[in-house]
Amino acid sequence: xxxxxxxxxxxxxxxxxxxxxxxxxxxxxxxxxxxxxxxxxxxxxxxxxxxxxxxxxxxxxxxxxxxxxxxxxxxxxxxxxxxxxxxxxxxxxxxxxxxxxxxxxxxxxxxxxxx
Amino acid sequence: xxxxxxxxxxxxxxxxxxxxxxxxxxxxxxxxxxxxxxxxxxxxxxxxxxxxxxxxxxxxxxxxxxxxxxxxxxxxxxxxxxxxxxxxxxxxxxxxxxxxxxxxxxxxxx
Numbered sequence: 001x002x003x004x005x006x007x008x009x010x011x012x013x014x015x016x017x018x019x020x021x022x023x024x025x026x027x028x029x030x031x032x033x034x035x036x037x038x039x040x041x042x043x044x045x046x047x048x049x050x051x052x053x054x055x056x057x058x059x060x061x062x063x064x065x066x067x068x069x070x071x072x073x074x075x076x077x078x079x080x081x082x083x084x085x086x087x088x089x090x091x092x093x094x095x096x097x098x099x100x101x102x103x104x105x106x107x108x109x110x111x112x113x114x115x
Numbered sequence: 116x117x118x119x120x121x122x123x124x125x126x127x128x129x130x131x132x133x134x135x136x137x138x139x140x141x142x143x144x145x146x147x148x149x150x151x152x153x154x155x156x157x158x159x160x161x162x163x164x165x166x167x168x169x170x171x172x173x174x175x176x177x178x179x180x181x182x183x184x185x186x187x188x189x190x191x192x193x194x195x196x197x198x199x200x201x202x203x204x205x206x207x208x209x210x211x212x213x214x215x216x217x218x219x220x221x222x223x224x225x
Binding site for chain 1: 160
């Protein structure tokens with residue numbers, strides 16, 4: 001999606017390693033989200049942030065961590081505690097006065113696999 | 116019971132057919148509703164928002180039934196390019212959390 005950049009596109013993690021997925025946006029949106037999608041499954045919410053320096057756990061936050069130090073950036077760290085990290089990770093943003101009621105727009109995702 | 120449920124399909128239809136998808140949600144406080152389409156191994160893309168009075172965008176019509184807590188998507192005159200997974204999305208009661216349905220797979224055949 002225009003204005004949302006996720007990197008890298010593909011990532012491989014070794015056992016016991018932490019890896020960080022990048023999400024940058026230039027849409028000036030307040031809200032940012034991280035989702036995980038497993039093959040043939042829907043999206044599951046990992047973390048979300050309504051505003052800088054604030055974030056909340058989603059439905060499957062265990063084994064993940066985030067930070068929101070800048071409005072433009074919402075990196076996701078997949079820690080070694082996440083035992084099954086292989087998935088498609090999607091970052092999304094939403095903006096406007098009532099961002100919670102606005103549609104989300106997605107980056108083109110990062111595919112993470114275990115070596 | 117899942118918060119948002121969709122028929123997983125797949126729906127196999129010929130070109131030119133009309134196809135309808137339904138999606139039910141359990142949180143009566145939900146305020147915002149959307150349909151997304153997702154192509155294989157790609158990110159979801161917004162197809163349309165769903166308004167209380169129903170809304171149309173070309174061949175696509177979305178309806179909301181708050182009393183029965185479901186939304187629907189109607190695709191008329193199906194094209195081969197409509198083949199994708201269609202995701203129903205519901206906002207959790209005005210907050211920032213949204214719930215995605217698992218999606219309905221559509222195959223349009225020539």
